Amino acid sequence: MPEQNVKWPFLPAQTPTEITHAEGAYLYRKDGKKILDAAGGAVVANIGHGRPEVADAVRGALVNASYVIPLWLTPERENLVNELTTHWLPKHLNRIHLASGGSEANEAAVKIAIQYHASQGNPKRHKILSRSLSYHGTTITTAAISGHLSRKKGLESILDTYHQIKTPNPLRCPLGRHHEDATSYYIDDLKQTIESVGAENIAALIAEPMNGSSGGAIMAPPGYWAQAQKILKDNGILLIMDEVMTGFGRTGDRFGCETFGIEPDLMVAGKGMAGGYAAIAGVYGREEIADSISAGDLQVMFHTFGALPQSCAAATCVLEILRRESLLEKCKSTGITLLNRLQDQFSQHPLVAEIRGQGMLIGIEVVKDRDTLEPFARGEDITNKMMATAMEAGVFFYPGGTGEYRDILCIGAPYIIGETEIELMAHALDKALADISSK
Ligand SMILES: Cc1ncc(COP(=O)(O)O)c(C=O)c1O
Structure with a gap:
């Protein structure tokens, strides 16, 4: 990113991110960090990058x-x-x-x-x-x-x-x-x-x-x-x-x-x-x-x-x-494994309202109180905080919600992912939830 005169994007991002290249399900940041593209960009990348x-x-x-x-x-x-x-x-x-x-x-x-x-x-x-x-x-x-x-x-x-x-x-x-x-x-x-x-x-x-x-x-x-x-x-x-x-x-x-x-x-x-x-x-x-x-x-x-x-x-x-490459079949079966894996570990978490989805489109809805479904105050910016922690843990989730309706992390990963990537997502989600719990 040019330091003197940042012109991208139109409105400056809170945390500018520079990607030098991408391959398969991974993005590579300028600082050398390898990031799992669990969002598939904006839920776009389905066969993975760089074919x-x-x-x-x-x-x-x-x-x-x-x-x-x-x-x-x-x-x-x-x-x-x-x-x-x-x-x-x-x-x-x-x-x-x-x-x-x-x-x-x-x-x-x-x-x-x-x-x-x-x-x-x-x-x-x-x-x-x-x-x-x-x-x-x-x-x-x-x-x-x-x-x-x-x-x-x-x-x-x-x-x-x-x-x-x-x-x-x-x-x-x-x-x-x-x-x-x-x-x-x-x-x-x-x-x-x-x-x-x-x-x-x-x-x-x-x-x-x-x-x-x-x-x-x-x-x-x-x-x-x-x-x-x-x-x-x-x-x-x-x-x-x-x-x-x-x-x-x-x-x-x-x-x-x-x-x-x-x-x-x-x-x-x-x-x-x-x-x-x-x-x-x-x-x-x-x-x-x-x-x-x-x-x-x-x-x-x-x-x-x-x-x-x-x-x-x-x-x-x-x-x-x-x-x-039968990627739809893979998307369906990996989607079930991923959903089960996340639900097993997190669906009883005190801040998780629901983990739901189908195939490689999964939403994790986070609330202040899972009994009443009361959301966190808007100003707490929970979705962005969780995304930032997950990024540090090497995973890019997609932000969901409309502002009024919040806080949601979305998964829209390429259909090619496997066990390693599922574990990476679970690890990053664990870190993100721990981070907001501790605050
Ligand atoms: C359901 C849905 N419809 C329409 C759009 C708009 O598509 P685009 O950003 O390609 O114009 C999006 C983009 O996220 C979407 O998710």
């Missing part, structure tokens, strides 16, 4: 044709579409719109949902429902939709208010912790929200199949999704699944939709699509949605860099590696 064949694929694409307008086909785009439709996407989602990141793709999905209803002669159906605890992106619309107050600060004057349903959260269900009626409680909330907004005004609900870092791997109670989908369908409301974080194997299945038995109308996935080797994300939609928009003579505008041939080549190569 030369992905670099070769990108190089091949770059020398073949550096830039071609996104609407035209190139060999790299064709290969990616084939890989996606043959091996990854649910069969009913066969229309693909590519973007360069999750926010851009979610914004496109919201527009597509609204345009679909307009093309059906229902322009009044333009409201988007979202969830109270959620993150969908950083553009004006996706930030406004998100249930993430700390990321909206200072923007309140420009962000529209969207109707939100309650994020189904079994731990903190007002009826009681993991209450047997939690499903009905949250389903009633969905029904009431639809009734008060008016189904005839609603284009879509956008939701993650399970919370990413906003809530730290919160999963809906059993049966929630089956009932929620039926209600949406009966009311003509589209379901947009935001799988930016959960997509491409993170839950141990191809998509969270598969894990939780969800059949969305539009699905959005990014991060793991190219495992961090390129900036690419996709909106995957039902044919009838695309056909209707097309018949209505409406446009789905492309993003200039949305389908760069080199990004498509990186994504295809990463997706092939995931399949060839």
Whole structure:
């Protein structure tokens, strides 16, 4: 880091970190320290760092044709579409719109949902429902939709208010912790929200199949999704699944939709699509949605860099590696071992409210009082303190929560990790918990 005139990042970090290189599941700091990337960056890296064949694929694409307008086909785009439709996407989602990141793709999905209803002669159906605890992106619309107050600060004057349903959260269900009626409680909330907004005004609900870092791997109670989908369908409301974080194997299945038995109308996935080797994300939609928009003579505008041939080549190569090396199966089984290991040692810890998750997306929720679930005061900055201690112990966890909802450490490690890495995480978590306990 230049000492005289630090210009990175835009806002100075409390603890500047300089990474010189990365390999496999490890990052190497400038001071020589080796850090386990238990966060996979921002829950992105799935095959691990530094795979030369992905670099070769990108190089091949770059020398073949550096830039071609996104609407035209190139060999790299064709290969990616084939890989996606043959091996990854649910069969009913066969229309693909590519973007360069999750926010851009979610914004496109919201527009597509609204345009679909307009093309059906229902322009009044333009409201988007979202969830109270959620993150969908950083553009004006996706930030406004998100249930993430700390990321909206200072923007309140420009962000529209969207109707939100309650994020189904079994731990903190007002009826009681993991209450047997939690499903009905949250389903009633969905029904009431639809009734008060008016189904005839609603284009879509956008939701993650399970919370990413906003809530730290919160999963809906059993049966929630089956009932929620039926209600949406009966009311003509589209379901947009935001799988930016959960997509491409993170839950141990191809998509969270598969894990939780969800059949969305539009699905959005990014991060793991190219495992961090390129900036690419996709909106995957039902044919009838695309056909209707097309018949209505409406446009789905492309993003200039949305389908760069080199990004498509990186994504295809990463997706092939995931399949060839059976990394989804590994993610699922290692995820179970990791979750059990952490729960065995820490779930009775006086400061641990819950350790939950699926595959390689795990959240550790820390509270001041595990009986009442009272959080630590915001000013205590527990998440950052724990992350700093864990870093010193050689592990990078991802910070979760929204500021209002806290304190959460997330694990989003590459799917390639094994016993050594599990033990390293347990050791770092032990240190982090001991550190805040002693204060
Ligand atoms: C669920 C979810 N949706 C959308 C986004 C935004 O994606 P991006 O940062 O690529 O714009 C994120 C990023 O963390 C995310 O986790």
